[in-house]
Amino acid sequence: MPALSKLLAKYRYSESCVALYKPNVTQPPTQLAIAYIHDGKGYIGYASTAVPYALSDTVLLGNCKDISVCYDTRWRADADSNYHIYTPDLLIIASVDTSGLLSVRLGENASKINLDTGASKCSVIRGWKHISDASIDQGICVAYIKKGSVYIRTGMLINDKYNWGAAIKLQSYGYATDVNVTRTNDYRISITVSYGKTSKMFLSDRTFPGNTVKNEFIAAQQLAIMTSGYIETISTRDISFIEGIGSLKLSVDMSGEYINLQSYSLFGWNVSTEHISIVTMFDIDSTPEALLSALYISDINGMQILVERIEQVSKNTFKLYTSNMQHAYDEANIKFTSSNDVKDVIGNVVPSFEAKVFLRGYIPVPPTPPEVVSVINVPTEVT
Amino acid sequence: MWSKHIRITLDKPINRNQALLDASLNAFTITYNTKLFVDDSSVAKQTPKVSAISYETETSIVLSISDYILDNVVGDVVVEYDKTKGSLAGSTGSPIESFIKVFEPINLTERQQPATRETIKLLQRVNNNMDIMFTVNSSISSDTGSFNSFIVSIENALTITVSGTIKP
Secondary structure, three states, X not given: OHHHHHHHHHHOOEEEEEEEEOOOOOOOOOEEXXXXXXXXXXXXXXXXXXXXXXXXXXXXXXXXXXXXXXXXXXXXXXXXXXXXXXXXXXXXXXXXOOOOOXXXXXXXXXXXXXXXXXXXXXXXXXXXXXXXXXXXXXXXXXXXXXXXXXEEEEEEEEOOEEEEOOOEEOOXXXXXXXXXXXEOOOOOEEEEEEEXXXXXXXXXXXXXXXXXXXXXXXXXXXXXXXXXXXXXXXXXXXXXXEEOOOOEOOOOOOOHHHHHHOOOOOOOOOOOOOEXXXXXXXXXXXXXXXXXXXXXXXXXXXXXXXOOEEEEEEOOEEEEEOOOOOOOOOEEEEEEOOOOOOEEOOOOEOOOEEEEEEOOOOOOOOOOOOOEEEEEEEEEOOX | OEEEEEEEEEOOOEOOOHHHHHOOHHHEEEEEEEEOOOOOOOEEEEOOOEEEEEEEEOOEEEEEEOOOOOOOEEEEEEEXXXXXXXXXXXXXXXXXXXXXXXXXXXXXXXXXXXOOOOEXXXXXXXXXXXXXXXXXXXXXXOOHHHHOOOEEEEOOOOOEEEEOOOOO
16 A cells, blocks of 8 residues: 555654544445554554545544554455455554553553553454354453563454453564564464564464355255254354254154165154254344345245244344244255345445255154054045 | 045145155055955955055055955055065155054945855766766956866765855
């Protein structure tokens, strides 16, 4: 971005850091958030990505000797199953004040969350978040230097609140002079540390958000038998998993001679469930009724599974109540037709998708075979 | 109305795979008695083979019987299924258990067959040979093989017995 370089050079800022604001998954960033230090004070300025760059809405943060910003970051699929990052409207600011107090703000006007003292440098990034497994989330990662050693602290989003873990000291390869934390494009967190003239890069484990390959449908589920069972899928384009809770009756016939003979289905699942929960990758801002009207659920034979009512459990979780899943067998289909009434929290219309639900991962129980109800002759016309 | 079919209704959906149905023909044993003659009460036990099994509805199949018809049944029909010989299964894959069911046929119209008891009439004697000719009331098959199984036995010097079955 040569224009951005010119902008930063023009104002002769020190210790600047730039974050891109990209609210739409399929559109380029629309705004820059620029953190910089001028005369010993920290500032946040905003600039449109449209040329020419121009700072506006500058916010004073107070005394600072280092500052770093990033936007909260999510990602999701477009209509072609390609995954894109987008940024909710939450700017995360890490700073070290002149006394060495390391703090984080979740939003420019939010109160400070103090993380450590005696710090000299800091860098912050929002890590990769697994799209369906909330436990696999690298959270907000703040890397900082304290007395020549590098530490990180991570904030995990749990029940809509960030919980900050204890400081972790990285292995030392000398006296650290600078640190920078970034996301890599292979789903890791990278911490680059300068030790005077040499640098080291620390890489985290990969977080596979489930989108490293295109998913055409829900890939896997897990559920228990009879009570308190659940179905969980790894991923799909816009549904992260589907869950059945309550009275689950699952069955499969593992008879060898039968499997050899039957031609259409290796496993004869028979699912009876009262609840199906749909968890989306992003928060939905619509009424449950609007979502229900856009959903069509059918069994393996194409017969519609009627949903009696829908309940919004949380921002991204909806529970469907149905008593008509008895003959869903080993798969069901969920089709969502895009509707202007169903949008995410940033105002984007949720794109259409179609997903299959497969059942697996539980202990097979022989199903109850059909029993003969009646036997009678059939009068037949013979010429 | 002639009846050559038996409907079996189940309480759950049945696997409609025709290969499974065809593999179950020999698993059925059907037994009933039929009248031998219309003018007396003698009966003969019949065990016709099942020639076809067809999927009728989600929960019913129909057995077709070869060779015999049900219209002259006396009493109940016994339908027996042996799961070790058959492959019938539910839609979820579970094999249908063996069963024995008895039913009384409905809506039967007794057919004019077999005919009234036949009588043999001595028509002619040539030299030392005796030709026997007899007539029946109903039409019979033109298949001469139908008569090969006749057994002629001599009771005494004056009486002979001819026994066998003719096909209508």
